[in-house]
Amino acid sequence: MTKHLIGQGGMTRRGLLKSGMAMTAAGLVLPAGMAMAQTEPKKGGTLRIGFNSGSTTDNYDPGVWDTNFVQVFAQARHNYLTEIAADGSLVGEVAESWEASPDAMTWTLKIRSGITFHSGGTVTADDVIASINYHRGPESTSAAKPIVDPIVEMKSDGPNTVIVKLSGGNADFPYLMSDYHLPIMPAKDGKIDPTSPDGCGPYKVDDFEPGISASLTRHSGYWKTDRAHFDGLLLLALPDPVARQNALLTGQVDVINQVDLTTVSMMSRNSSIRVLSVTGNQHFCFPMDTRAAPFDDNNVRLALKHALDRQEMVDKILYGYGAVGNDNPIGPTQQYYAADLPVNGYDPDKAKFHLGKAGLDSLDVSLWVAETGFTGATDAGSLYAERAKAAGINITVERAPNDGYWSNVWMQKPWVASYWGGRATCDWMFSTAYAAGAPWNESYWDNERFNTLLLQGRSELDDAKRAEIYHEMQAIVSNEGGVVIPMFASFVMGVSNAVATPDVVGANWDLDGFRAVERWWFA
């Protein structure tokens, strides 16, 4: 049984390790601040958001957050060391600036002064250390434990400086610190209280009923003056897509996420609302076990890659809210995106040709799907099966239960449905899901050339060279990889016309990178 028995299933289920952070060689130190929309934001009003998720087990413990209700709720009351801006760049938040040792093993973070907690205290280095330490150590049950595990030592150097020592060089460290599990919370005796709502973010909590709603009011001492325009927030769990839509249409909420795509076109006819959609790096895919026959033969993989109509999937599964994928997890918005790769289009003859090269006339394979795999996976499977017939490929769609899908099916069955929340950088994406031996290498792919290039790219500081390396890697993945990536899926939100949004809306997560509560305002 899934956590989201009800409703359309969560996109963010897999949390941290599938999220991505931009890692640009040039972006190690960036000034705070970002480009805002031209219109001057107005203050005031209570923003009401209807979420597709929300469970009675939702709580204040940062180690266990995993649905967008708690994720947005967290961003509403907390600040983090760093923040991914709407344009994908990294900016400082609690950390004013940061500096690495040449081997990137020691990081010195400068804590911004004058940030206050809702309860009154000022954010100090000790708070930061306690907040991060909460996720470390053998007793930690935090989902962010793997992120902070490489930290060997944290110490303060005065109230505004934190020095972090890592077990190995990691140029990504400041990005990692923007992870939503790592809010800065007040420390007492060197420990944070994981059951407390106290934070240094834009809103403070008035009331929280897990699985039902949360209401917040603006934190009067919030340090950012150009952000957090609402007087208050009301976050509502509306798992049923119809309930969510109706709440928006009847004006009971101002914003909803995960609009039901089946009816989005009808909903958008309503003149009092608009549909907001951003395409980031979130993609849906069908990874196969490249160790097992018949998927160990690249000809079979290629045949399968030519046996599906990607545009049809974007049209029918995403209702156009997305983009065609080319079996390459790197999305068009990314810095090193290889736009000139040959496209793996729907071509039954070509698929047959590749099948022939594999010595086969026809192919019978099973594809395991579940709605937790990605929303619409079952339908996508049906479409795939329908189109593959023309190439002599018989795909049996096996619908697995949502419950236990990630433990019993994904990476257990030879061919499954899966999704990635998106990665802003090539290295992060590749090293998580395509490097040989990586725990989430869901296709068990092992390509020597690719693995060599990955190490080179990570240590390479020259932009042009990096671009070349990543270009080649993308070509290899697209042609030889074990993952069929038919489409990139947009985040689709319904927004009342009373709500104004900036020109650039974050695509790294739903609801403007979870920061709609801070970045949007009432027109």
Next chain:
Amino acid sequence: MNEIWRMIGQRLLLGVLTLFIISVVIFGATELLPGDLARELLGQSATEETLAALREQLGLNDPAPLRYWNWLAGVLQGDFGMSMATQKPISELVGARLGNTLFLALYAAALAVPFALLLGVLAALWRNSIFDRASNALALTAISFPEFFVAYTLILWLAQSGLFPSMVRITGSTTTGEMLYMAFLPALTLTLVVTAHMMRMTRAAIINLLASPYIEMARLKGMSPMRVVLRHAVPNALAPIINVVALNLAYLITGVVVIEVVFVYPGLGQLMIDAVSNRDIAVVQAITLIFASAYVLLNLLADVLSTITNPRLMHRK
């Protein structure tokens, strides 16, 4: 009257036995569920290390019979334990939602029971008339649509025009009047769902008696059809009617998950579903026992009422 008390006593004892069987069944079932609380809490990001740590903290490593015994010992002392997933006492978690669930059930019952009985009596009175056939066909149609479908249709008609809200939001300051207004659509949906059953049973129970000699006697005494039905048939048809009402009341308390989801109504059903998916056994047990108690008590109430309204059982020779 003593016999009634004895019956109540016996039935309550049986009810306790029933609840015990249920708790074993449910505990067994939750044990069989794939995955466990730790895995569900940590989600996909779980590692073996964090799982082991959490299992140790939650005491999930104890053998199942021991955990059941600990739970049972607590319950026998009136302590339903803590929800392990939320680390809150069960009573706190369940309390408010139980109130909401009962409110909705009573609200729907207050609409549905009089409506169904009235329709049933009228259908029996005017049996085989257009009214009878039409109400029967409509009632059947209403129950043959899935609940969420009925709910969506009502939303289309009554919520989108702004007449009634499509979602229920209960805060500390919500007044009863506001509750009645907000919960109208869910209550109406439930009314449509349960009316048919009660109405058909009422009609059948009454018509079933119309061939009785005492009904003919009443007619031969020159009583009007209305009086024949109300005064002579209905009092004797009470037992099946009370039973079907009790059954439907039990359903209104225990079976409204779908309605809760559609109307965002914070009741026990949603909590139950969440608890099942989280493998939060103590919560699952507590809610199942509440539901089962409701069922047992309503059935008992029905039997007591049937007895009280039946002179043959109340006044022995």
Next chain:
Amino acid sequence: MENTRLLTIKGLKIEGRSGDAWHEIIKGVDLTLHKGEVLGLIGESGAGKSTLGLAAMGFARDGCRISGGTIDFDGIDLRTASETRRRGLRGKRIAYVAQSAAASFNPAHKLIDQYCEAPVVHGVMPRKTAEDDAVDLYRRMRLPNPDAIGFRYPHQVSGGQLQRAMTAMAMSCRPDLIIFDEPTTALDVTTQIEVMAAIRDIVRQFGTAAIYITHDLAVVAQMADRIKVLLRGDEVEEADTRSMLAAPREDYTRSLWAVRSFARAEHPSATGIPVASVGNVTAGYGAVDVLKNISFDIHAGRTVAVVGESGSGKSTTARVITGLLPPREGEVLFNGKALPASFKARSRDELRQCQMIYQMADTALNPKLRLRELIGRPAAMYLGLKGKALDSRIRDLLALIELEPDKYIDRLPSELSGGQKQRIGIARALAAEPQLIICDEVTSALDQIVQEGILKLLDRLQNEFNLAYMFITHDLATVKAIADEVVVMQHGAVVERGAKAEIFADPKEDYTRLLLSSVPEMDPDWLNRLLVARSGLTPND
């Protein structure tokens, strides 16, 4: 006479529906009733007595309709009057007393509430007056404890009392006409007398006209001034009671009279080891002893009639013999050998030896099985017959009970008449080739003419197969007809037993005498004489 005429029915036709088709139940009957007169309506079941009685109220049961003729009640045409008008008459000017008071009183209300309903609703008198009136009438009906009995529920009152309470209720508005529909049929003989007497008195006191429906000639002889005989919806004849009894004109009427005359030859007295012997049996349910130390024997070729009123323990005795109720004390011997107490412990052959025929053939025959299986099953089971042999055995059995095999073998019980069903019960018992057959009130649900046929059949079979019968009945006429020996039971004990002739000629016990004297006789003065004779001996009801 013309001005005293209360009810005039002319050419009345009533139709009943079966499916889409209507067929006539009453085929053009005339009836005239004067004020204060009592008319007896008699006939067998299906004669249309009740239908005609109800039609006198302008009422037709569901599924029936009055299709022709006129019903004039005191100048009101009940056929053309509006339903409201008719309702206004019912209960107020025409009242009804049903056969089973236990079923016709509403179990949910107290007697007095039901009494008061008609007077209050019809506006005859206010509730308070009605209550006082009820007590008065209860007293006149000689109900015990008349002040309090009205505040009881129907199930708390005995059958005979209920029947009187119902008559009182019918009287509540002092109607001009009361329809009595077999008011004493369901009662024991001793109770029947009380009720008959009470009804007759009250009708006379108030000068109420009545239609008294019954199938029992002896009863109607006591109650009616005139008698009308019906047969299948047609009038056979009508005459003044005494002249009808003395000289029935029609053959059919005479055949009704003749039923009572069946009696078979007495069998030679018992010798040898009895087939079944009940020895000092005490048995009961729970802690209550229903049978108290009873003993009697049944010999081959002979019939033992076990007589008693309801609740006397007759049927319980049968249950002990068949093994359904293991006795607390005592035992049942079969051919001198003790039988296991419970039927579960008995061998198949022991089960076979003792067969049973039930009172209600409707409930004794599985309605979903065809005759072939109903009769064939015991033969197949006990005697191992199969295929052709079984088929021919079934046909033989059908022939034995005088049913044409080819016509009936594949019928369902519902496709048979009541008497035919009872014959199947007999055939089923015979199929096991038993030594003893227990007949539990086998004729009491049947019309008299049909009864006679069954009794004759049983007699023939007994002679043919040397069967022993245990004949349970409450009907002394039947006992007279078929028994060799009589066992009289009361309150679970044997009061008296002996050869039939002795018992009937010279009863030793009071109870036996009471029982015998309570059997109505076809003499209009019988009831009067009996009441006078008994005036010293008050009924124990």
Next chain:
Amino acid sequence: MIILISIIVGLALFFMIGVSARSALQAVAPAHHKPTFRDMPLTASFGLAVILFYIFVAVFAPLIAPYGESEVLGAQFLPWASPHYLGTDKLGRDMLTGLIYGARNTVGIAFATTALAFFVGSFLGLWAALVGGWLDQSLSRFVDALMAIPALIFSLLLLTIFGTSVLTLILVIAAVDATRVYRLARSVAQGIVVMDYIEAARLRGEGMWRLIRREILPNAMAPLVAEFGLRFCFVFLAISALSFLGLGIKPPTADWGSMVRENATLITFGDITPLLPAGAIALLTVAVNFVVDWQLHRASGLKE
């Protein structure tokens, strides 16, 4: 106005179908059953006609359906026009085809489920009533306990444990339904086991199995068949509710319960597509109940 017209058209259709079905049935029925059909009310003949139609569609689905069960033909949500007379669904499959195959799958699954529930439930119920005593008590207590657990939640638990294949779905719903059938069968049988013919059969020395099969069951059929009709319809609703909770029948197996769920969101925009599968279920439910009512009425022997 449109509502009025559709009511009139609906009633006209109802009478047409009812009357013609009645005369057709009368014509083909064997002689001794003719009166049965002649007397049946219009509602019953209408119901019977609908049921026969559904069975026909279910049996001959591949022959009737214009396209293949899972064939994707064109754009999604096409309007009602030739060649897709009822439009297409969200993947561009022919709606009419889906409904036709849905009849086969839905009716098949519902039938299998109900049959299983009745086999188990009525056997146990009759057995308990016949044997009585300790067996009856323990079985009844256990069934009481199971019935006290809300059906939806119980099925949800079981389906989560055993997965959501069609087979487990059938087994689980049947298990839940069997408890209800047990209760009914037991109470009906309790009325039958006190009959003289059962006593006669027991005294004859008949075994338990024969008592149940030949003596009790045939007489308990009427209420059981009526209940069968109702339970049969509720299986669709159960599947529909379960698919609302994400545990319905797997695609590409088209079934009405899941189709309603899939399309239900459209209803709030006034789109009538979801009405098709829901209407198909409703029509069958109403039809089955009409026939059941008629049968019960016949069994009760009431003349009205």
